[in-house]
Amino acid sequence: MIKINNVKANYFLLIFLAAVSVRSINLTQPLLEGAATRQVENAMIASNFYQDKLNILYPYLNDFGKDPAYQMIEFQLIPFLGAIIYRLAGGVYESLLRCIIIFFFGLSAVFLCKLVRYYFDKTLALCAVFVFSFSPISIYLGRAFHYEMPMLFFILASLYYFSLWRDREKRIYLFISAICCSVALLLKVINSYVLFILLFLAAEKFRGKIFRKLDLYIFAGIILLFTVPWYMHARSVMVRYPNMYSFYYNDTLSFMWQMMKFWLSNSLFYKINFDNLVTYTLTPLGFGLAIAGFFIKSENKNDRLMYVWLLSACILFIAAPAEATQGYYQIHLLLPCSLLIGKSVTKLAKLNFFDKAIFGRKLFIPAILLIVFVVVTRYSIGLYRVPESLGNVVKTGKVVQSLIKKDDLLIASAGNSAELLYYCNRRGWPFMIDLEAKRQQDKTDGTDVSKKIYDPIEVLERLRKEGAGYFVSASKENEFLKNKTFSEYMFTNYKLIKESPDYIIFDLRGKEKR
Numbered sequence: 001m002i003k004i005n006n007v008k009a010n011y012f013l014l015i016f017l018a019a020v021s022v023r024s025i026n027l028t029q030p031l032l033e034g035a036a037t038r039q040v041e042n043a044m045i046a047s048n049f050y051q052d053k054l055n056i057l058y059p060y061l062n063d064f065g066k067d068p069a070y071q072m073i074e075f076q077l078i079p080f081l082g083a084i085i086y087r088l089a090g091g092v093y094e095s096l097l098r099c100i101i102i103f104f105f106g107l108s109a110v111f112l113c114k115l116v117r118y119y120f121d122k123t124l125a126l127c128a129v130f131v132f133s134f135s136p137i138s139i140y141l142g143r144a145f146h147y148e149m150p151m152l153f154f155i156l157a158s159l160y161y162f163s164l165w166r167d168r169e170k171r172i173y174l175f176i177s178a179i180c181c182s183v184a185l186l187l188k189v190i191n192s193y194v195l196f197i198l199l200f201l202a203a204e205k206f207r208g209k210i211f212r213k214l215d216l217y218i219f220a221g222i223i224l225l226f227t228v229p230w231y232m233h234a235r236s237v238m239v240r241y242p243n244m245y246s247f248y249y250n251d252t253l254s255f256m257w258q259m260m261k262f263w264l265s266n267s268l269f270y271k272i273n274f275d276n277l278v279t280y281t282l283t284p285l286g287f288g289l290a291i292a293g294f295f296i297k298s299e300n301k302n303d304r305l306m307y308v309w310l311l312s313a314c315i316l317f318i319a320a321p322a323e324a325t326q327g328y329y330q331i332h333l334l335l336p337c338s339l340l341i342g343k344s345v346t347k348l349a350k351l352n353f354f355d356k357a358i359f360g361r362k363l364f365i366p367a368i369l370l371i372v373f374v375v376v377t378r379y380s381i382g383l384y385r386v387p388e389s390l391g392n393v394v395k396t397g398k399v400v401q402s403l404i405k406k407d408d409l410l411i412a413s414a415g416n417s418a419e420l421l422y423y424c425n426r427r428g429w430p431f432m433i434d435l436e437a438k439r440q441q442d443k444t445d446g447t448d449v450s451k452k453i454y455d456p457i458e459v460l461e462r463l464r465k466e467g468a469g470y471f472v473s474a475s476k477e478n479e480f481l482k483n484k485t486f487s488e489y490m491f492t493n494y495k496l497i498k499e500s501p502d503y504i505i506f507d508l509r510g511k512e513k514r
Helices: 009-023 036-051 077-089 094-119 122-134 136-141 148-168 171-187 189-212 214-240 252-264 267-281 283-295 303-319 327-350 361-384 393-403 419-424 435-444 456-465 476-480 484-493
Strands: 409-413 428-431 468-473 495-499 504-507
Touching: 009 094, 009 122, 036 077, 036 094, 036 419, 077 094, 077 171, 094 122, 094 148, 094 327, 122 136, 122 327, 136 267, 136 327, 136 361, 148 171, 148 189, 148 327, 171 189, 171 214, 189 214, 189 303, 252 303, 267 283, 267 327, 283 327, 283 361, 303 327, 393 419, 393 468, 393 495, 393 504, 409 419, 409 456, 419 428, 428 456, 428 468, 456 468, 456 484, 468 476, 476 484
Parallel strands: 409 428, 409 468
Antiparallel strands: 468 504, 495 504
């Protein structure tokens, strides 16, 4: 029988196939569920690679007017892979982007199983994979075009091969671990928290000799060799071609410190993260088991890895609190929490808890699985539907492509993000009509609102002077007409060229009284 580190494949494969099947539902769904902005930005970069040049050193977005908005925050490996697959497939098929992520989910599940089995046992490994596979946040990020699932794979692979090197001291394992760690740091620098886990593993093994291990210096050198040139290049590009993403490279430490002071002293930070943890990350059932696992007395010295991993992931939330309030960052907490949940389940198994249950093991375990199914479905079902607020984006995009020339610039209104621009396949600017709500949100986020403009008419006129030729709203009733001052201004001053109950399009190239 096929085995994964002595874990019988029949149990693992059952979980694996069920998890992949869950993520394959509605595979052709537009990239508009969950954190849609990050999805369409990644997809936009992939589309630009496909339609323009496969130059991974200069990835760009279409949401900064006529000039490309170079997005140098992350190394754009995943959109680059998407563009290559587009070229092989002969067209833009978003379902292929989802398949890339599902593929990385599969690799992550395999390496999580291998890593946990290496330090613990097969029961805990299967429990951890089960929790990881069916957490609502994992289901979402295991099919959405985000970086998180590829990041987890490279983190898990780095930890696994580093563990093999630590115990066997074969440099091939060290090189693989270092390369995987480098890719994880390139995908997002916040993945640096994995270095604390690696440091713990090395210190636990070598103790006082850790600073005399040449291989560890080789490991650090490989990481620096891969990451430093990219981030130096990224900063130089942002200096030469500044855009809305430039602030990541402008006085980074000062920005981080300001965000830490604001968010870590704000009760909203803790409320948001707690709510996300109890619902979409662990569910109430998983949260209870994780808390129990945290306090269960350790019987295996390797249990320290769970706590170090959890603490290291928490460092990410402290260092980048503004980003951490976005729910999908909690995927980094899911991995150590899956170990804690597994610890609770294995402890219950050792106490014969399932046999002593009122219905006995044969009925109790199916009942628990049914409860898990209901709870997970409760928090995951919405991820298989396009939100009502973005329901007209794809339709409006098709209308724009049939009416407006490829080189014309758009002001695209669908919330305050790039979704509409992406589905219009045009360059331009995302636009928010309800800027008063944006002003209140900026105040909540700690932004200095005195230096920003919150009058939609003034913003529109500035963009028109920069070359905007058309205004498009994919939410006619809920956004455009809801702001009477702005809608009356548009009807009075610009030519209406097409409308429906769902969308409205104006020509901005010349003022025209009605």
